[in-house]
Amino acid sequence: MEDQLVKTILANPNYHKLLKARTAYGWYFTLLVMVVYYGFILLIAFDKELLSAKLGEGVMTIGMPVGLFVIAFTVIITGIYVRRANSEFDDLTAKLKQEVLK
Numbered sequence: 739m740e741d742q743l744v745k746t747i748l749a750n751p752n753y754h755k756l757l758k759a760r761t762a763y764g765w766y767f768t769l770l771v772m773v774v775y776y777g778f779i780l781l782i783a784f785d786k787e788l789l790s791a792k793l794g795e796g797v798m799t800i801g802m803p804v805g806l807f808v809i810a811f812t813v814i815i816t817g818i819y820v821r822r823a824n825s826e827f828d829d830l831t832a833k834l835k836q837e838v839l840k
Contacts, residue, residue, distance in 0.1 A: 746838050756830040760823075767819055771812070778808050 747753050781789060781804070789801030 743838065747834070750834055750837060752830055752834045752837060756827060756834060759830070760827055763819070763822065767815055770815060774808055774811050778804065 782801075789799060789804065791800050792798065793800060793803075
């Protein structure tokens with residue numbers, strides 16, 4: 739029974755659509771996160787003077803808002819992925835279940 743179910747799922751075009759969309763989205767977000775994180779680390783490693791430059795007369799440096807951006811970026815990108823997963827990906831999964839379990 740399970741082998742037949744697996745074959746049915748693998749033959750379904752909605753499964754391939756779901757797999758393609760989820761994989762592409764995942765790689766795109768992985769690339770974005772890596773660029774932001776590694777860019778920040780490379781900036782720390784190779785241009786400390788830029789990040790330690792003061793903003794105004796206080797103690798705030800450029801590195802503080804840049805670091806805050808990295809954290810905020812992570813939260814935002816996670817929210818975007820969850821929103822898409824809860825809408826498009828869940829809809830495709832439900833449609834796939836409905837077609838396979840007929």
